[in-house]
Amino acid sequence: AQSVAQPEDQVNVAEGNPLTVKCTYSVSGNPYLFWYVQYPNRGLQFLLKYITGDNLVKGSYGFEAEFNKSQTSFHLKKPSALVSDSALYFCAVREYNAGNMLTFGGGTRLMVKP
Amino acid sequence: NAGVTQTPKFRILKIGQSMTLQCTQDMNHNYMYWYRQDPGMGLKLIYYSVGAGITDKGEVPNGYNVSRSTTEDFPLRLELAAPSQTSVYFCASSYSGDRGELFFGSGTQLSVL
Numbered sequence: 753a754q755s756v757a758q759p760e761d762q763v764n765v766a767e768g769n770p771l772t773v774k775c776t777y778s779v780s781g782n783p784y785l786f787w788y789v790q791y792p793n794r795g796l797q798f799l800l801k802y803i804t805g806d807n808l809v810k811g812s813y814g815f816e817a818e819f820n821k822s823q824t825s826f827h828l829k830k831p832s833a834l835v836s837d838s839a840l841y842f843c844a845v846r847e848y849n850a851g852n853m854l855t856f857g858g859g860t861r862l863m864v865k866p
Numbered sequence: 867n868a869g870v871t872q873t874p875k876f877r878i879l880k881i882g883q884s885m886t887l888q889c890t891q892d893m894n895h896n897y898m899y900w901y902r903q904d905p906g907m908g909l910k911l912i913y914y915s916v917g918a919g920i921t922d923k924g925e926v927p928n929g930y931n932v933s934r935s936t937t938e939d940f941p942l943r944l945e946l947a948a949p950s951q952t953s954v955y956f957c958a959s960s961y962s963g964d965r966g967e968l969f970f971g972s973g974t975q976l977s978v979l
Contacts, residue, residue, distance in 0.1 A: 784965060793973075794973075796958075856909040
């Protein structure tokens, strides 16, 4: 069975500093990995995905994520945080050829302080 | 494009009542999903559909039913509402079943009292 872990409930960072939101996954085959962001009282919005190819994936709003197969991780990063990045972030995984079930992590709240 | 539209945005039900959460998308996506979001628990898949006339259970289908008579619409039916169904419900759609990202509606906040 596939699973996703986001070990931090909350990440605090000062504006202008780099940020990292951690995600690890477990699948028996090859993974498709996704990051979504949720602003208050809104649905989730897609940020980026890893399907195959380059391990460093670039997405919306300056975010990027690095796929590390040996560590089964897909951490979300941004070089310089903005106050407007404050939101709830979800990592999700779908196993290749395993149907349509997308498994989400529990979410990490990012707080960027001015 | 309006994307994925959910109605209503808020609803309070009494135990034992029934209701239907509406979801429609105008992106001609074949795949549609219903998730529930509980605090600190991420999202759990209730039901999904790979096309009109085809539906399948997700992780937490008990107490819910769905139908997919058209590509655009994917309503979620709650029969005999229970307090455990208090949650935020999200409908989503995607153009691909495995590689495609999901497009979410803005959610329905449901309380069962």
